[in-house]
Amino acid sequence: MWSRALRSNLKLxxxxxxxxxxxxxxxxxxxxxxxxxxxxxxxxIPGPKSKQLLQELGSLxxxxxxxxxxxxxxxxxxxxxxxxxxxxxxxxxxxxxxxLGYNHPELLKVFNDQHNMKCLINRPxxxxxxxxxxxxxxxGILSEISxxxxxxxxxxxxxxxxxxxxxxxxxxxxxKKRGDVDFSEEEKSSCVLNQPPGAPKLSIMSFKNAFHxxxxxxxxxxxxxYIHKIDIPSFDWPIATFPQYKYPLEDNxxxxxxxxxxxxxxxxxxxxxxxxxxxxxxxxxxxxxxxxGGDNEASPQFFQQLQKIAKKNNAYLLIDEVQTGxxxxxxxxxxxxxxxxxxxxxxxxxxxxxxxxxxHTAEMTPRQPARVFNTWMGDPGKLIILQTVLRVIKEQxxxxxxxxxxxxxxxxxxxxxxxxxYLLNSTRGRGTFLAVNATDSKLRDxxxxxxxxxxxxxxxxxxxxxxxxxxxxxxxHHANIFLDKFRQVLKEIN
Ligand SMILES: Cc1ncc(COP(=O)(O)O)c(C=O)c1O
Numbered sequence: 001m002w003s004r005a006l007r008s009n010l011k012l013x014x015x016x017x018x019x020x021x022x023x024x025x026x027x028x029x030x031x032x033x034x035x036x037x038x039x040x041x042x043x044x045i046p047g048p049k050s051k052q053l054l055q056e057l058g059s060l061x062x063x064x065x066x067x068x069x070x071x072x073x074x075x076x077x078x079x080x081x082x083x084x085x086x087x088x089x090x091x092x093x094x095x096x097x098x099x100l101g102y103n104h105p106e107l108l109k110v111f112n113d114q115h116n117m118k119c120l121i122n123r124p125x126x127x128x129x130x131x132x133x134x135x136x137x138x139x140g141i142l143s144e145i146s147x148x149x150x151x152x153x154x155x156x157x158x159x160x161x162x163x164x165x166x167x168x169x170x171x172x173x174x175x176k177k178r179g180d181v182d183f184s185e186e187e188k189s190s191c192v193l194n195q196p197p198g199a200p201k202l203s204i205m206s207f208k209n210a211f212h213x214x215x216x217x218x219x220x221x222x223x224x225x226y227i228h229k230i231d232i233p234s235f236d237w238p239i240a241t242f243p244q245y246k247y248p249l250e251d252n253x254x255x256x257x258x259x260x261x262x263x264x265x266x267x268x269x270x271x272x273x274x275x276x277x278x279x280x281x282x283x284x285x286x287x288x289x290x291x292x293g294g295d296n297e298a299s300p301q302f303f304q305q306l307q308k309i310a311k312k313n314n315a316y317l318l319i320d321e322v323q324t325g326x327x328x329x330x331x332x333x334x335x336x337x338x339x340x341x342x343x344x345x346x347x348x349x350x351x352x353x354x355x356x357x358x359x360h361t362a363e364m365t366p367r368q369p370a371r372v373f374n375t376w377m378g379d380p381g382k383l384i385i386l387q388t389v390l391r392v393i394k395e396q397x398x399x400x401x402x403x404x405x406x407x408x409x410x411x412x413x414x415x416x417x418x419x420x421x422y423l424l425n426s427t428r429g430r431g432t433f434l435a436v437n438a439t440d441s442k443l444r445d446x447x448x449x450x451x452x453x454x455x456x457x458x459x460x461x462x463x464x465x466x467x468x469x470x471x472x473x474x475x476x477h478h479a480n481i482f483l484d485k486f487r488q489v490l491k492e493i494n
Contacts, residue, residue: 039455294462
């Protein structure tokens, strides 16, 4: 009875529920040996040593975003140790980018291997002088984790992955229009002066509250906070509304479906509007869960329809999995939850993948060299780390662990939401990629500060959400510590 209720409450499929209960019976053996039993807070955070370092660094650069200085020698597993020897349970993992936590024993071994070390220190310009093992390594990545896309382009970070993916979209869009003929002399001479027809007026559609990075092109598709954008010129590109759901989902089905419909019809209108304006939409970029913008979800049906609209308008669909990719939603790619008719045209990645880049269709590959290019085009050292990460994910069945821990965390958050209904609402998310809203942003910030004082490193997103971004090795006992501390904080605020 309990299991059926739990399954329907959390919308687990039968096989997911099976994994959950199997793990429950098996019990938690720890993923990383040598972790402390729990957080230990000895000073204010930042403590005296962090404050001194902050002053030192502050004389060299802007330091307003720095929370503390870390001791990466002492940090281990899910625990971040700071310069003042405070031990924090990390549910934020370097802005969601540490798949195996700190100092995972398998990662510590990677560069003991001389060949790997030589790949690291002789950093190649991959677009010109790749190492002889590069094709084999990329093939390995493609066959293991590609979201059914045949090609891969590697890059440096999330922003530049999106930025270069936009270029691939524009190149493919123009090729389709021009046909497989050579560029005209007029195109060649006009593009170097930023003029059409060589530099055509084209656009990428994005969504309100989206975050796709901070480089100039990707910033035109980022809309989460003014501070990212103020004073920076941007392209006149269309911005559609992303669904804003009411929770719990099962009690608000009709309104949420209305949200989907309204937003999708706006997407269609924007296609028309920008066509008329002479800036046709060549592609759409979307996050499977809007992350920095507030962990806003949309239904699988929304994404299925969005893909249909893109195809109908001859535009390409780019799914930005920079934050959602790498297993934290319980599937390797979050969009695999959506049952899309075909794979998206491009899937960008970075963060937990260590390496930036994107998977794409063959159509996205430019026919001429040097069109999507930079000096490093990624980093073989990071790919070597990723290979080990993928092996550990498989060997330790970490996607099952994410589902198991995520289920417990979600149950715990829903219980807290019930107990403190005047402080919290709208628990949501997949796997351990979870969030809950505080009633306002001041309260959210107070929660984060108090959690820190109790030894929990957490993060916020949007205006009033607490977001969870633990490593894939975050287990049942870590979840219990987090929920216990969270409850203590809410009781104190109460
Ligand atoms: C969805 C998404 N796309 C792109 C980016 C940009 O990645 P980076 O900070 O590596 O440039 C981020 C960063 O948080 C992100 O969450």
